[in-house]
Amino acid sequence: MKRRDLEHLIRAAGDIADDHEIVVIGSQAILGSWPDAPEDLLASVEADLFPKNHPERSDLIDGTIGEASPFHATFGYYGQGVDRATATLPSGWESRLVAVRNDNTRGVTGWCLEPHDLLISKYVAGREKDRVFTAAAARTGRLSEATLLERLAETDLSDEHRRRIAATIRRDFGTANSG
Numbered sequence: 001m002k003r004r005d006l007e008h009l010i011r012a013a014g015d016i017a018d019d020h021e022i023v024v025i026g027s028q029a030i031l032g033s034w035p036d037a038p039e040d041l042l043a044s045v046e047a048d049l050f051p052k053n054h055p056e057r058s059d060l061i062d063g064t065i066g067e068a069s070p071f072h073a074t075f076g077y078y079g080q081g082v083d084r085a086t087a088t089l090p091s092g093w094e095s096r097l098v099a100v101r102n103d104n105t106r107g108v109t110g111w112c113l114e115p116h117d118l119l120i121s122k123y124v125a126g127r128e129k130d131r132v133f134t135a136a137a138a139r140t141g142r143l144s145e146a147t148l149l150e151r152l153a154e155t156d157l158s159d160e161h162r163r164r165i166a167a168t169i170r171r172d173f174g175t176a177n178s179g
Contacts, residue, residue: 001028001042001077003035007104009047009079013061014108019051024112025087032098032112040136045077087121090151116147123165138172145173
């Protein structure tokens with residue numbers, strides 16, 4: 001997915017849900033902060049999103065521009081209508097959302113997760129595709145290990161889960177043997 005594709009999804013989701021604000025919480029939220037994100041962070045053909053003011057309309061998005069829809073067949077990417085609770089995020093994430101609004105979104109604002117918050121959600125999910133994504137993001141040099149560890153401390157998790165994720169973050173940043 002490219003930034004213009006995400007903008008198209010934001011516009012379409014806003015029209016479908018009749019909401020001028022769409023929150024993007026999946027991996028492609030990286031395009032909000034990094035429109036020029038490296039290719040290895042753009043492998044997904046889906047954007048997980050929900051209408052900010054009408055989250056109950058996520059199903060409309062999923063049914064209209066979701067996987068296997070005519071939209072997906074036409075454009076090669078799709079919008080996955082999700083629930084706000086789909087991602088486990090650090091406290092305060094909503095205050096750090098990054099706005100995407102331009103001519104291509106036609107008045108709809110896409111609110112994308114800030115990259116550190118996005119990575120915490122991916123570390124928590126811990127699927128293979130998430131591990132590939134977090135390792136690739138760490139290699140960009142655009143993220144702060146310290147900020148990730150701070151955000152991890154602000155995330156509602158068990159101590160054991162938090163310890164495992166902290167070890168993974170340190171490994172991704174090449175500091176596995178320190179602190």
